[in-house]
Amino acid sequence: MAGAHSGIQGTVHSAVLRKFVLMLLLHWPDVNNGWRQPNTTQAASLVQLRGGEGRGGGGGEWLDDAVDRDRDRQRERDGERGARRDGRGNIIMSASWKQLPFQIFLLLVSCCRHTNTKTPPDPTPATLVPTSPLPTDVRSVVLKGESHTERVELLSPVDLALECTWTGGLSKPPNITGFWRKDGDEIENGRLAVQLVDEMYHLKHVFRIVSEENLGSYSCAFGNEARVDFILTAPQIGEVRDKPMVSYVGDSVVVACKMGETKPKPVSWNWYKANGTDREQISVAAEPRRYEFKNKEAAAKLVVHNLTEADSGLYYCEAVYAIGTTTSHVELRVITLWEPLKPFVAILVEVIILVAAILLFERSQSKKKCKGGNGANEDQTNTLTQGENSTAEESSSARHRKV
Known part of the structure; x- marks a missing residue:
């Protein structure tokens, strides 16, 4: 050109x-x-x-x-x-x-x-579609009830044949309408009449799965009576940590992700950190003193050095396969050294307040008792004085009678 x-x-x-x-x-x-x-x-x-x-x-x-x-x-x-x-x-x-x-x-x-006049650039040649056929895989399910979910993990592009066999309900008409859905949307020109053969209904379709966009939920339906869901994904990460990891400011922490023992090894691993609603990829080359990767085939570790409170949040590990990716996350909490002491300080303050209240109460009670004792003594003294006076008067009257 x-x-x-x-x-x-x-x-x-x-x-x-x-x-x-x-x-x-x-x-x-x-x-x-x-x-x-x-x-x-x-x-x-x-x-x-x-x-x-x-x-x-x-x-x-x-x-x-x-x-x-x-x-x-x-x-x-x-x-x-x-x-x-x-x-x-x-x-x-x-x-x-x-x-x-x-x-x-x-x-x-x-x-x-x-x-x-500049020579216009040559148009970019169209991407050549490989002429070699993809490998074929078959997944089949025999449904005896009304619904079933089957998980299918794929590693690489494939021509996937999905087969559904339904034993039927109470009434078995000679034919029934069958169709397929992808992520809830019915596939165009996918409806057909399914014949009753050997007391069962058979529905089959071949899907070309070449990228992550082709993964998802595929459903075969027999009218409104029965359905089988095929969930197509890349291999899932086996270990999922529910509780957050806790570390201290200034320390280092190791965040780990691991595939199951029976799972295939991923091609590579990627790490991300949540930033609001987005995810930012972590690059060791950009911050070699802060981050360190230790990936070993079926396991990946992220080492974060010199932690700060800003490092708290969600960390995502991503396993990369030829057909797509799979992701898991770990929550990290970075606290100061005073953080664990806060409960004890709170308990100590409560104890001090309680002891002080008890002491004040005891002191107030002792003062009341002291006041009560002084009043009784005064009454007793007055009683004694009156008794002595009456005795003296009686003796003096007796003397007067003798005279």
Whole structure:
């Protein structure tokens, strides 16, 4: 494409250049006679002159004869057109001749425009679809009830044949409508009549699974009576941590993800950190002193050094397979050294407050008891004094009677 365009462009440039040279040859100024009237005979004479010179000999005399003949023809044309000449026989330029510089300027602009024209880039070739067939895999389910869910884990692109066999319900009509759904949406032109064969209904469809977009939920349905769901995913990470990991500011922590022992090994691992509703990929090259990867085939570890409270949040590990990815997450909480002491400090404060309240209560009770004891003593003293006075009065009255 680029070569053809360059050839066309070169042809255009050559044509413009030839036209420009021809104009110069036809209008080339004479040193003695000024501008000459253009004519094709002069151009032909110049071309023949070049050929005569090439043949060698007689070129000068032939040129003189050609020039004389050209001048005679020019005089005849000038007489017919009413051209004017001065005393020396030079042609006086008319108004049309004054436009010659402008015409030359237009030719130069046209030439520059073609020269500056950029060659358009070649269109990007379309991606070639591999002609080799994909491997075939078959997954079948026999349904005896009304619904069933089957999980299917895939590693690489495949032509997947899904088969559903339903034993039927209480009433078994000779045929029933069957169709397929992808993520809840019915597949176009997927409805067909399923015949009852050997007391069972059979429904089959082949799906080409080549990328992660093709994964998801595929459902075969027998009318509104029965359904089988196939969940297509990449291999899932086996160990999932429900509780958050806890570490302290300034320490290092190891966040781990591991595939199950029976799971295939992923091609590679990626790590992400939650940032609001988005996820940011963690790069060791960007922060080598903060992060460290320790991946071992079926397991991956992320080491975070010099923790800060800003490192708290969700961390996602991603296992990459040829067909797609699978993800798990771990929550990390980074706390200070005072964080574990807060409950004990709170309990200690409560104990101190309780003891202080008890002491205050005991002190107030002791004061009340002291006041009560003083009042009883005063009453007893008064009682004793009254008794003594009465005894004295009785003895004095007895003395008076004796006298």
